[in-house]
Amino acid sequence: MNLFTSLRYLAALHQHKHFGRAAAACHITQPAFSNAIRALEEEFGTAIVKRGRAFESFTPEGERIFISAQRMLHEQELLLQDLSSKADQPVGALTLGAVPSVMPIAARFAGHLQARHPGLSLIVRSMSSPDIENGLENLSIDLGLGYTDRLKSRAAKLVTVNQYTERYFLLRRAAQPTPAGLHIADQPMRWQDTAGLPLCLLTPEMHNRTIVDATFKQLGLRIQPVIETNSILTLGLTVLVGDVCSILPGALVAVLRGYAELEAVPLVEPDVLTPIGFMWAGSDRPSNAMRSALRMADDPQWLTHVMAHVGLLQSGVEA
Known part of the structure; x- marks a missing residue:
């Protein structure tokens, strides 16, 4: 098997952390994928993968091999681009x-x-x-x-x-839908005034949630959202169909401009930038x-x- 192909399989395994998903991403069967990884282990004379009933992780030697594989694949891509590209x-x-x-x-x-x-x-x-x-x-x-x-x-x-x-907004249902779509409130709201609302927020491991929590902590407040999610789509949809509010950055508010049922309120005191x-x-x-x-x-x-x-x-x- 071509060495670069085997190294791409290794990179896919690092990305997906699962033999089946990595094999599917490489458009080959899982047995063929597993055999290719075992062939690499034989080539380098060391175990690359910690195997249990499922993929666990790379061994320390496997991590070193992966890093070298990424460098080789990167250099190959640089060369291919140089050979294939023309000016502009x-x-x-x-x-x-x-x-x-x-x-x-x-x-x-x-x-x-x-x-x-x-x-x-x-x-x-x-x-x-x-x-x-x-x-x-x-x-x-x-x-x-x-x-x-x-x-x-x-x-x-x-x-x-x-x-x-990035600036932040409280997203809530509008009192009256507007023909122009999502309404941006004329009057801003203080962060502390949102603390008592039923909120749908991202889960704690998300950096955006870290920013939100740090802002409330700065104000001496601790919030307990009624819904937590790692899905950006869920933040908007729960407000659209439920009785909750959310705190969103402006780029996500802009995506929701077509929803006349929603209103976004700029958050101030503090201005989180x-x-x-x-x-x-x-x-x-x-x-x-x-x-x-x-x-x-x-x-x-x-x-x-x-x-x-x-x-x-x-x-x-x-x-």
């Missing part, structure tokens, strides 16, 4: 990881980038902040979009480019796809588009 016509793959709360912006970025450069093949993954940061460091993803302020505490340095500042940006592992040899993505991330036309879709929907909430 990049060809190749780019994997973008984004935290759930910014997925609407990540989707827009991918769509615009692929339209500008049809030779690019893009993968957009919803990932937690730690998984994005680790993925950038081990080269399993190329570009991240998320909370850049988290990186101050990390030893490994990632390069960032700011995109916008969270920088959102692209991040990547600095390299003096970025791929053609990466160079194209970074150029667009700095493009004034793209940045204008971003500001129109991050919830800054009234002049009272300034960019």
Whole structure:
């Protein structure tokens, strides 16, 4: 079997943490996938995977092999892109990881980038902040979009480019539906006034929830949501059909603009402003796809588009 194919199987296993799902992602049967991993173990003379009744984890040696495999696959992709691309016509793959709360912006970025450069093949993954940061460091993803302020505490340095500042809104059912769709309230609400409302919030491991909890803690308040979820879609739908409210960043509020039954209220006191940006592992040899993505991330036309879709929907909430 081709070595690069086997290494891609190893990368898929690292991503999916499950033999069956990894095999399906590679479009082969699970027995064939397992045999390929065993062949790699024989090739390197060491166990790569801790096996129980199901996949447990990589062995320490397996982690080292995976890191080397990612470097080899990365170098192969760089070479393939160099051989295939022409001036201003990049060809190749780019994997973008984004935290759930910014997925609407990540989707827009991918769509615009692929339209500008049809030779690019893009993968957009919803990932937690730690998984994005680790993925950038081990080269399993190329570009991240998320909370850049988290990186101050990390030893490994990632390069960032700011995109916008995230602001927060209380999402609730409107007293009266408006023909124009979701209504942005003229008067803001204080964070402390939301503490007694029945809230649907993200689960505690999500960084967005960490921001919300930290804001209430700053005010000396502790909240207990009536619904918790790791699904961004659930946040909006529970408000739409239930008797709960939610706290959402502006990019998600913008996605819900078509729902006349909903109202978003800007939250103040304090003004919680969270920088959102692209991040990547600095390299003096970025791929053609990466160079194209970074150029667009700095493009004034793209940045204008971003500001129109991050919830800054009234002049009272300034960019």
